[in-house]
Amino acid sequence: MQRTLIWDLPTRLFHWTLASCFAIAWLTSDGDRWHAVHVFAGYLMLGLVAFRVLWGFVGSHFSRFATFWFGPFEAIAYLKEVAKGHAARHVGHNPTGSVAIYILLAMTVVVGFSGIVTMGGDEQQGLAAGWFSFAQIGLLKKLHEAGAMLMLLVVAGHVTGVIVESLQHKENLARSMVTGYKQADANTPQATARPLVAVLMLLAMLSFGGWWFYYAIDRAIDGQGWHVKLEKGVGEEPHVKFVGKQLPDNKLWRDECGACHAVFYPALLPARSWEKMMAEQDKHFGSDLGFDQATTDEILKFMVDNSADKHLVEAAFKIEQSIPKEASPQRITETPYWINKHREIATSDWANPLVKTKNNCAACHADADDGTYEDGAMRIPKAPKPVASAAAGTASAATAASSKP
Ligand code: HEC
Numbered sequence: 001m002q003r004t005l006i007w008d009l010p011t012r013l014f015h016w017t018l019a020s021c022f023a024i025a026w027l028t029s030d031g032d033r034w035h036a037v038h039v040f041a042g043y044l045m046l047g048l049v050a051f052r053v054l055w056g057f058v059g060s061h062f063s064r065f066a067t068f069w070f071g072p073f074e075a076i077a078y079l080k081e082v083a084k085g086h087a088a089r090h091v092g093h094n095p096t097g098s099v100a101i102y103i104l105l106a107m108t109v110v111v112g113f114s115g116i117v118t119m120g121g122d123e124q125q126g127l128a129a130g131w132f133s134f135a136q137i138g139l140l141k142k143l144h145e146a147g148a149m150l151m152l153l154v155v156a157g158h159v160t161g162v163i164v165e166s167l168q169h170k171e172n173l174a175r176s177m178v179t180g181y182k183q184a185d186a187n188t189p190q191a192t193a194r195p196l197v198a199v200l201m202l203l204a205m206l207s208f209g210g211w212w213f214y215y216a217i218d219r220a221i222d223g224q225g226w227h228v229k230l231e232k233g234v235g236e237e238p239h240v241k242f243v244g245k246q247l248p249d250n251k252l253w254r255d256e257c258g259a260c261h262a263v264f265y266p267a268l269l270p271a272r273s274w275e276k277m278m279a280e281q282d283k284h285f286g287s288d289l290g291f292d293q294a295t296t297d298e299i300l301k302f303m304v305d306n307s308a309d310k311h312l313v314e315a316a317f318k319i320e321q322s323i324p325k326e327a328s329p330q331r332i333t334e335t336p337y338w339i340n341k342h343r344e345i346a347t348s349d350w351a352n353p354l355v356k357t358k359n360n361c362a363a364c365h366a367d368a369d370d371g372t373y374e375d376g377a378m379r380i381p382k383a384p385k386p387v388a389s390a391a392a393g394t395a396s397a398a399t400a401a402s403s404k405p
């Protein structure tokens with residue numbers, strides 16, 4: 001027995017980068033704040049799998065599929081041996097581990113592509129933007145989530161397998177995936193580290209992945225791509241914001257409805273809410289709007305044409321889904337979806353003088369005026385440092401005052 005290089009450097013790098021990406025994707029899967037990171041991890045995983053498939057044919061001995069081409073029956077037979085406590089030692093991948101690898105490679109592709117399509121429907125962003133509507137995307141989103149869950153189970157099984165086998169054969173398998181070395185008899189084929197290949201491959205993947213990510217995310221802007229953004233001088237940010245598509249606009253609506261408060265884009269409430277609001281415009285939250293018939297008609301038409309029922313943006317679809325069919329809420333801030341999305345915001349953030357009221361949407365959503373409410377445009381402002389207790393007094397006074405502007 002002698003110390004032998006089994007796992008070449010590219011294979012080890014692949015293994016740990018994929019594992020990290022998987023962990024990152026899980027950690028960033030909830031909520032919208034880390035959405036861009038989540039998507040980047042997904043793209044990188046797809047790139048990694050592409051590399052691994054190639055490496056399975058041209059890599060060094062133990063990285064080649066030919067050396068671990070085991071089927072499910074062999075995997076089960078091996079599991080039985082392990083259960084009896086006398087499984088044969090495999091210097092390369094054992095049959096059960098091999099099947100886990102194939103499942104993970106395949107599932108990465110399934111989860112990656114269903115993710116791209118889900119994002120295309122849910123956010124109308126990325127490569128698959130516009131392929132499906134918000135309403136149609138449900139099943140693919142389930143596939144994306146269930147696929148990720150299945151991967152987590154396989155990963156758990158894989159980790160358990162590594163621990164059990166490390167104990168049974170008294171060797172640290174996790175460490176050998178770091179160093180690449182294992183004890184093997186003298187005529188075991190030695191892997192070549194191929195550090196140059198590893199570095200080149202990683203560079204190629206990162207630059208391609210980065211460019212692709214940037215391009216794919218950014219494509220939505222004017223439908224023209226990243227170079228337009230660079231020309232406009234807004235492309236310097238490393239994490240490109242999700243820029244929403246441009247929604248229809250109407251000057252009369254903007255002027256009239258923006259006279260007392262910032263405009264609330266029609267997509268935020270269903271048509272029946274707007275119809276009710278215009279029918280009862282003489283008692284609009286204590287004010288009388290007093291629009292003449294022509295003004296009322298034009299504004300109402302614009303609002304109905306772009307109401308939540310039209311699913312122009314993700315928020316529209318979700319708000320519409322959350323409201324009971326017979327209800328015509330007059331406040332966006334009273335719709336179940338809005339309440340749910342904002343339930344975790346701290347009281348101190350609401351009390352922030354830069355926010356003051358719930359319906360000061362633009363305080364936290366840079367694109368409130370455009371009506372798109374993209375995740376990437378959302379920032380809770382930092383409260384300015386209170387100068388003295390007098391400042392706090394002003395803030396709460398402002399909060400009270402602004403509820404009836
Ligand atoms: C004369 C002033 C005035 C005009 C003009 C006006 N509003 Fe309002 N609006 C108010 C007041 C006051 C409130 C209540 C604000 C509060 O409670 O914070 C309000 C609240 C709202 C809300 C509820 C926001 C929420 O979710 O809390 C919506 C929606 C709304 N207005 C839509 C409109 C639309 C659409 C128009 C144009 C057709 C319009 N407003 C024009 C004064 C006005």
Ligand code: HEC
Pocket residue numbers: 031032033268314315332333341342345349350355357358359360361362363364365373374375378379380381
């Ligand atoms: C104090 C800051 C703040 C204010 C004010 C605020 N929001 Fe939000 N909003 C947030 C945060 C934070 C989230 C993200 C929640 C999450 O991570 O899921 C959010 C999420 C949303 C979303 C979901 C976006 C998505 O794609 O997931 C919509 C739609 C939305 N807000 C609309 C509104 C509207 C309309 C108003 C005004 C009536 C408003 N918000 C006022 C902080 C705010």
